[in-house]
Amino acid sequence: MLREITLQKDYLAGQTVTSIYFGGGTPSLLGREDLQQLLDKLYDTFKISPEAEITLEANPDDLSSEKLKDLRAAGVNRLSIGIQSFYEEDLRWMNRAHNSQQALQCIRDAQAAGFNNLTIDLIYGGPTLTDEGWAANVQQAIDLGVQHLSCYALTVEPGTALDQFIRKKKVAAVDTDKAARHFEMLMQWTAKAGYEHYEISNFALPGWHSRHNSSYWQSQPYLGLGPSAHSFNGHSRQWNIANNALYIKSMEQDTIPFELEELTPTMMLNEYIMTTLRTSEGCLLPIVAERFGTDTRDTLLKMTRPFIDKGWMLLKGDALVLTPEGRLFADGIASDLFF
Structure with missing residues (x-):
């Protein structure tokens, strides 16, 4: 990877880097020296903003007090922790390595170690998760003062063990109605607690939006190593x-x-529609006109009329924005608007 950094030194064309992200996989397995080597090489090779967001994905069972100190010393200033649930039954069903006590303790330990920018993953819609359990999971995160939540419906990937178990009737199939209900409940609870629902799956307290995620949704260039x-x-x-x-x-x-x-112009247009409709800012019609032409903008506006009439989308100024109900159908709406 150190060699690749050198080989890719011109990829970002001298742009200032505002986000460094270690993940997916389990980068918390990296030792302090390994992590420091990578960061030192990045700083030597690229123009890194002094206020850069440096995120590392971690599992709760990896975050010992010593590990947290090492991460802080290396320069990591944001943790993305795969909590998934604070309930033992859910974690066992998902075959997670950590337990409910570790899920809770690692957040407190991270805060004590000086990490004031945390995001956690939570999963809803699973067969072991009741409505009351989901409410308790979200409330626990709110009570802990976690700045950012990434919440995802349980999905079954083809070929996985879970997929095989469902096919063999060993476990119940995913309940899509429950997942939709949990998502609607989540939107209400987080709004009441002051979180901004700035992307379909992401909620943040004011000022704590993820730079990494936001850059992706805004079609900013990025380099993967x-x-x-x-x-x-x-x-x-x-x-x-x-x-x-x-x-x-x-x-x-x-x-x-x-x-x-x-990428062809049509591919770039479709990607712009797909990513921006997931955000609270929405799809900006002036940008569509600037990048793809006024005829394209006018056609897109006509195509959105059925969704506006259904109450799934709003035209707010010059932006097409999904309503809370429309967010339940975000992927389908985006695909129907593809050119």
């Missing part, structure tokens, strides 16, 4: 090979093993 990492420079997307051994072999030859996709 490591196996499977994706990069975007505004007009093309590329992704590294997933195989670790082949990635390392290529790096030893100073070659980046990636596939490249040049």
Whole structure:
């Protein structure tokens, strides 16, 4: 990865980096020296903002007091913790390595270690999670003063163990009605607690929006490093090979093993529609006109009329914004608006 940083030194064309993000996988397994090496190399190679958001994904069972000190010393200033639930039954069902006590304690320990910018993941809609349990999970996060919540409906990926269990009737199928109900409840609770629902799955106290996520939704360029990492420079997307051994072999030859996709104007328009409709700012019609033409803007506005009539979308000034009900159907609405 240190070699790849050098090979990719010109990818961002001298732009100032405002976010460094370690994840997915389990980067909390990195030792302090490894993490420090990577950060030092990034600072030596790129123009990093002094106020850069430096996030590391972590599992609760990895966050010992010593580990938290190491992360702080290395320069990490934001943690993304995969809590998923504060209930033992949910964690066992999801086959998580941590328990409910660790889920609670790691947040308190992180705050005590000086991390004042935390985001946690919570999952709703699971078969072991009742409405009351979901309410308690969200309230626990609010009571702990967690600045940012990423909340996702339980999904079943094809070919996973969960998929096989459901097919063999060993566990119940995902209840989509329950997931929708939990999402609606979540929107009400977080709004009451002062959180801004700034993207479909993301809620933040004022001033604590994720720079990393926001840059992605605003189609800002980004560089991904490591196996499977994706990069975007505004007009093309590329992704590294997933195989670790082949990635390392290529790096030893100073070659980046990636596939490249040049984005057509239509692809960029559809991506803009899809990502911006997920945000509270919405799809900005002046930007559509500027980037893709006034005819495209006018056509898009006509296409949205059925959703506006249903109450799923609003035209707020020059922005197309989904209503709370419309957010339940965000992916379907976006796909219906594709050109």
